[in-house]
Amino acid sequence: MSATPYIGYSQLALGLVFVLLAGGASLWLKLGLGREVLVGTLRTFGQLFLMGYVLVYVFSWRLPWLTLVLFAFMIFFAARIVARRVRGWGIPVFRPVFASMILSYMVVTFVVVAVVVQAEPWWEPRYFLPLGGMVVGNSMNAMALAIERLFSEVKNRRAEVELLLSLGAEPAEATAAMFAGAVRAGMIPSLNSMMGVGVVFLPGMMTGQILAGADPLLAIKYQIVVMLMLVGSTTLGSVVAVMLARRRLFTPALQLRAELAADSVQ
Amino acid sequence: MEPLLSLQEVAWRTPGGVEVFSGVSLEVRPGQVVWLSGPSGGGKSTLLRLMNRLLDPAAGEILFRGRPLSEWPPTGLRRRVALLSQVPVMLAGTVRDNLLLPFRLRAARGAQPPGDPRLRAALAELGLEGVGLEDRAAALSVGQQQRVAFARLLLMGPEVLLLDEPVAALDPHSGRRLEERVARAAAQGLAVVMVSHQPPRGLEAPPRHLVLEGGRLEEQP
Numbered sequence: 001m002s003a004t005p006y007i008g009y010s011q012l013a014l015g016l017v018f019v020l021l022a023g024g025a026s027l028w029l030k031l032g033l034g035r036e037v038l039v040g041t042l043r044t045f046g047q048l049f050l051m052g053y054v055l056v057y058v059f060s061w062r063l064p065w066l067t068l069v070l071f072a073f074m075i076f077f078a079a080r081i082v083a084r085r086v087r088g089w090g091i092p093v094f095r096p097v098f099a100s101m102i103l104s105y106m107v108v109t110f111v112v113v114a115v116v117v118q119a120e121p122w123w124e125p126r127y128f129l130p131l132g133g134m135v136v137g138n139s140m141n142a143m144a145l146a147i148e149r150l151f152s153e154v155k156n157r158r159a160e161v162e163l164l165l166s167l168g169a170e171p172a173e174a175t176a177a178m179f180a181g182a183v184r185a186g187m188i189p190s191l192n193s194m195m196g197v198g199v200v201f202l203p204g205m206m207t208g209q210i211l212a213g214a215d216p217l218l219a220i221k222y223q224i225v226v227m228l229m230l231v232g233s234t235t236l237g238s239v240v241a242v243m244l245a246r247r248r249l250f251t252p253a254l255q256l257r258a259e260l261a262a263d264s265v266q
Numbered sequence: 267m268e269p270l271l272s273l274q275e276v277a278w279r280t281p282g283g284v285e286v287f288s289g290v291s292l293e294v295r296p297g298q299v300v301w302l303s304g305p306s307g308g309g310k311s312t313l314l315r316l317m318n319r320l321l322d323p324a325a326g327e328i329l330f331r332g333r334p335l336s337e338w339p340p341t342g343l344r345r346r347v348a349l350l351s352q353v354p355v356m357l358a359g360t361v362r363d364n365l366l367l368p369f370r371l372r373a374a375r376g377a378q379p380p381g382d383p384r385l386r387a388a389l390a391e392l393g394l395e396g397v398g399l400e401d402r403a404a405a406l407s408v409g410q411q412q413r414v415a416f417a418r419l420l421l422m423g424p425e426v427l428l429l430d431e432p433v434a435a436l437d438p439h440s441g442r443r444l445e446e447r448v449a450r451a452a453a454q455g456l457a458v459v460m461v462s463h464q465p466p467r468g469l470e471a472p473p474r475h476l477v478l479e480g481g482r483l484e485e486q487p
Binding site: 159160162163164165166167168169170173251253254255256258 | 281318319320321322336340341342344345348349351353355357367368371372373374418422
């Protein structure tokens with residue numbers, strides 16, 4: 001492997017030119033994004049340096065529990081982001097999202113690291129955390145899309161849901177059609193990205209490996225595994241998240257929650 | 267005879283906390299038809315939805331066969347105290363698909379779905395001889411859909427019928443036939459609560475008439 005060209009702090013500072021461009025545009029065009037540019041830049045530096053140092057230690061200590069705790073920590077933040085994105089519906093989903101992420105992302109990451117990459121041991125942090133991180137980062141959007149779609153479909157088609165309930169349907173039966181639409185919404189982006197990969201865009205991980213001097217053929221093999229893994233994790237994640245979120249739409253007496261029920265009294 | 271359905275001091279408030287009605291008490295016995303009228307927005311539809319337990323009252327209690335609704339499994343209860351909504355809802359598919367919908371649910375386990383002759387008879391007695399079982403349900407007129415929805419309800423074999431303006435979208439002749447079918451259901455021992463702005467004319471005897479107005483339910487002489 002040839003050495004990756006070194007980036008020093010002065011070169012890193014040069015990268016700030018791009019941020020100045022964004023800040024300048026905000027001032028000049030009165031976009032009001034100055035705060036976002038500043039906070040975003042600080043967080044990018046802060047979070048990545050922090051993660052970099054954490055990874056240095058985690059890689060050298062090689063403790064299984066620490067690897068898993070760090071992974072759970074990443075999932076916790078991803079679940080928070082997803083829960084906030086669908087907060088407008090007034091139906092709290094943090095716990096179902098977190099539970100479905102823990103379940104599906106652990107399974108997919110384990111299969112990739114232990115069975116496909118065959119890392120020894122299976123929790124080897126150098127493989128487990130970056131691959132797991134990619135699962136989380138790429139699948140959380142799918143989950144947000146799926147839940148968002150479920151809520152909006154059920155609200156739009158609440159007459160149908162309430163008809164089925166009134167005929168004695170269980171919530172799962174009353175929302176079967178909306179369930180399918182929500183899972184589809186979660187799965188389609190990762191299926192689409194399989195269509196464009198290598199032609200329309202070069203994925204970040206593959207680019208990174210090539211920059212780091214890896215053989216492009218090895219890089220694409222990893223990338224193929226990652227693409228397949230994302231299809232698996234978005235599918236599993238969307239199905240479980242929608243199943244758990246759906247329960248939140250109904251009261252224990254199998255009534256559609258007021259947040260999604262008819263707005264007016266007749 | 268024991269009442270099939272009884273409401274005791276039932277109240278309802280909007281999610282915003284505005285009281286729509288309160289102190290609503292009512293007993294409906296087998297074979298009885300109750301005609302419920304009152305101004306729009308007075309909560310008539312809500313009252314029916316409370317009895318089908320799509321909603322729970324803000325105060326008071328509703329009993330079916332002497333037991334509070336909360337003690338019945340919701341899916342089974344809703345099939346016995348059946349609700350016909352004001353706006354008919356047809357699912358994608360044929361008229362047959364829609365008529366058999368209640369039999370496709372887990373709550374219908376063990377029940378034998380009716381065959382085509384019985385489905386055709388159920389349509390014919392509501393004046394839908396011209397509607398085929400293979401017709402697309404969504405393509406029917408609102409009045410036809412309303413009657414398909416009513417036939418769907420009757421096929422389920424309920425004990426109480428909650429009918430929300432079942433004849434509003436029908437021509438006078440079809441409306442009369444539907445009301446005659448309601449009368450036959452009552453004669454077979456079903457209890458009926460029917461919301462309507464017009465007095466039902468297809469019944470043999472004038473029904474009990476109650477008016478929900480100004481948040482109160484009043485029995486009319």
